[in-house]
Structure formats: structure tokens, C-alpha cells
Amino acid sequence: MEAVVLVGGFGTRLRPLTADTPKQMLPVVDRPMIEHVVAHLAAHGVTRVVLSLGFRPEAFTAAYPDGTCAGMPLHYAVEPEPLDTAGAVRFAALDAGIDGTFLVLNGDVLTDLDVTAMVARHREAGAWGTIALTEVADPSRYGVVPFDEDRRVLGFVEKPPADEAPSRWINAGTYVLEPEVLDRIEAGRRVSIEREVFPALAAEGLLRAEPSEGYWLDTGTPEAYLRANLDLVDGTRSDLPAVHPTASVADGVGIRRSVVMAGASVGSGVDLCDAVVMDGATIGRGSSVRGSLVGPGAALGEGASVAGGCVVGPGASVPAGADLEGGRFPEEA
Ligand code: GDD
Numbered sequence: 001m002e003a004v005v006l007v008g009g010f011g012t013r014l015r016p017l018t019a020d021t022p023k024q025m026l027p028v029v030d031r032p033m034i035e036h037v038v039a040h041l042a043a044h045g046v047t048r049v050v051l052s053l054g055f056r057p058e059a060f061t062a063a064y065p066d067g068t069c070a071g072m073p074l075h076y077a078v079e080p081e082p083l084d085t086a087g088a089v090r091f092a093a094l095d096a097g098i099d100g101t102f103l104v105l106n107g108d109v110l111t112d113l114d115v116t117a118m119v120a121r122h123r124e125a126g127a128w129g130t131i132a133l134t135e136v137a138d139p140s141r142y143g144v145v146p147f148d149e150d151r152r153v154l155g156f157v158e159k160p161p162a163d164e165a166p167s168r169w170i171n172a173g174t175y176v177l178e179p180e181v182l183d184r185i186e187a188g189r190r191v192s193i194e195r196e197v198f199p200a201l202a203a204e205g206l207l208r209a210e211p212s213e214g215y216w217l218d219t220g221t222p223e224a225y226l227r228a229n230l231d232l233v234d235g236t237r238s239d240l241p242a243v244h245p246t247a248s249v250a251d252g253v254g255i256r257r258s259v260v261m262a263g264a265s266v267g268s269g270v271d272l273c274d275a276v277v278m279d280g281a282t283i284g285r286g287s288s289v290r291g292s293l294v295g296p297g298a299a300l301g302e303g304a305s306v307a308g309g310c311v312v313g314p315g316a317s318v319p320a321g322a323d324l325e326g327g328r329f330p331e332e333a
């Protein structure tokens with residue numbers, strides 16, 4: 001089985017962290033996000049990953065110059081221009097010569113979905129496509145997917161107003177597709193799989209639902225990206241070491257549910273709580289970081305306080321004694 005992984009978006013909601021880095025190349029604790037995604041696919045027998053690239057493809061090709069990622073053979077499909085989700089799938093599948101049943105993934109989703117079982121049920125049902133679903137409290141930020149007791153998909157509504165969502169089950173961003181679906185995607189223009197292709201196929205009764213209750217997280221917002229990191233060190237998903245072996249942390253620093261990445265440096269008297277300190281960042285003496293992200297190479301002066309979902313941009317310098325609550329720093333980033 002081959003998988004097309006969509007990694008070509010601009011990552012707008014994660015700026016300034018994604019100003020120069022695609023979100024799937026941002027680290028999640030110890031590795032770029034894409035490596036977590038690829039390792040999960042490898043565990044389910046996927047033999048080749050087709051990366052559907054748009055924004056900054058060189059970030060991937062430079063990181064995996066031998067064409068393998070976490071031991072998985074890669075095919076790079078670089079779009080000439082952003083083609084949106086369905087256009088990207090079509091372009092990548094044809095570029096890679098896919099001609100059998102294949103997987104498609106939104107590359108910014110971390111999940112423990114049982115892909116093997118999903119593929120088996122897809123084949124049994126003889127559907128054109130199967131969409132993994134997860135249940136959320138607020139479906140309005142996602143693709144909402146009503147389905148019947150036979151798991152037939154009844155419709156697909158992308159990002160409906162909160163009070164109009166027909167279901168709390170949403171598109172979890174993993175699909176099993178038959179190659180026939182590619183013929184339903186017009187060539188050479190932007191086509192959204194969520195707004196055009198899936199609604200049409202659902203109306204014809206060709207799509208199957210795969211509801212799942214396992215771990216699922218779309219990392220596309222600062223809050224979610226922070227959570228993706230913390231979930232791997234606080235026992236929610238695993239207990240990876242919270243402090244990278246190459247980071248330097250002064251004695252007596254308070255670290256609660258936080259991640260300190262490679263080469264970062266944390267001074268004495270610092271307090272970290274629900275914090276992510278990214279590669280090479282420096283946290284000055286007596287500072288505190290709570291519920292916030294400090295970007296790679298950023299520096300907090302002594303006694304600074306960063307809290308409330310704040311995102312400090314890559315390489316930014318927060319002055320000593322500054323008090324940041326939420327938002328981005330610098331603000332124009
Ligand atoms: N190659 C390519 N080209 N990739 C793209 C493009 C494009 O033009 N546009 C977006 N992508 C990639 C993004 O990098 C991301 O991995 C994936 O496609 C989904 O895009 P997002 O921007 O993250 O979409 P979303 O989170 O708002 O919504 C999508 O995901 C939800 C679940 O996480 C939709 O599929 C929703 O229906 C779904 O519920």
C-alpha cells in the first residue's frame with residue numbers, strides 16, 4: 001500500500017513558526033512531525049510515501065536527501081502551484097504512478113488510527129473511498145460527516161457554522177481511495193477534496209465512514225501544536241524524555257509538563273509549565289514560560305514572563321523583564 005501525504009499547505013495559523021518551515025517539518029518533541037506520521041504508516045505496512053509538496057519543498061528534500069524518511073522510501077511530488085487538497089492528491093498520485101487502492105493523509109494529523117483495519121473494511125465494503133472519522137466537541141473547524149448505521153457517508157460539510165453541524169463526527173484526515181476517484185478531480189485547477197469531491201461522492205453513496213475513538217489531533221494551531229508535544233511527555237501517548245540530552249538546564253529549574261528541545265538552554269530560577277522550548281532557544285535566568293511556545297533560536301531576557309498561549313517567533317529576542325500574555329511575538333510576525 002502506498003500513501004499520499006499532504007504537506008503543501010502554508011501553515012498560516014502557526015506563523016511565525018511556519019514563516020520559513022512547513023508545519024510538518026516542525027519538531028514534535030524529538031523529531032519532525034512528518035517522521036511521527038511516517039513511522040505510524042510504516043507500522044501499518046505502508047511501503048512508500050508520496051509527499052505532496054507545495055510550500056517550501058526544499059525543507060523536505062534537504063532533510064531527507066537520500067529519499068528516505070524514518071526508513072521509508074519517499075517520492076517527492078512538487079506542485080507547480082497550490083492545487084488545494086484534491087488537486088494535490090491527483091497531481092501526486094499521477095506523478096508517482098499510483099494505480100491501485102491508496103491512502104491519503106493530511107500530514108498535520110497525529111493519530112493512533114488502526115489503518116490496517118480501516119483498509120480491510122474498505123475492501124470488504126467495496127467503497128470508492130473510506131474516510132476516517134473522529135468525534136469532537138466543536139465540529140465547526142473541521143469537515144463534518146454524517147453517516148448511517150451501515151457506515152455509509154450521507155454528506156460532507158466543510159467547516160459549517162457551529163449550530164448547523166449535522167454531526168459531531170468529523171473528517172479525521174485519513175482516507176482510503178480507489179484510483180477511480182482521481183478521474184473525478186478536474187486537472188489543472190484548484191480543487192478541494194472537502195468542498196467538491198467528497199460531497200459529490202457522498203451524494204452517490206460511494207463513501208464509507210470509519211469512526212474511530214483512538215488518539216487524534218490536528219496540530220494546525222498553536223494550542224494544538226503545543227498539546228501534540230505535551231501529550232508525548234506526560235503519559236497521554238507516551239513518556240518520551242521531556243528534556244533533550246543536548247539541552248542544558250540549570251539546577252533547580254521547575255519543569256512541569258514541558259518540553260525542552262535539542263540545544264536549548266534554560267537558566268537558573270526559570271519556571272516552565274505547559275511550555276515548549278524549541279531547538280536552540282535560550283531562557284534567561286528567573287524567567288517563566290507557561291502554556292506557550294518559544295520558537296527555535298529565540299531568546300528570553302532575564303526575568304521575562306511568557307504566558308497564555310503566546311508564540312515567540314524563531315530567533316526573536318524578548319527583552320528582560322517583558323510580560324507577554326497570548327498573541328505572537330514580535331506582533332507583526
Ligand atoms: N500539497 C498541498 N497543496 N497540500 C495542501 C494544500 C495544497 O494546496 N492545501 C493544504 N494542504 C495540506 C496541509 O499542509 C495539511 O497537511 C492538509 O493539506 C490539510 O490542510 P489544513 O490547512 O491543515 O486543513 P484543515 O486542518 O483546516 O482541515 C482539514 O483537516 C481536518 C482534520 O484535520 C480538512 O480535511 C477537514 O475536513 C478535516 O476535518
Ligand code: MG
Binds near residue numbers: 106108218219220
Ligand atoms: Mg489541519
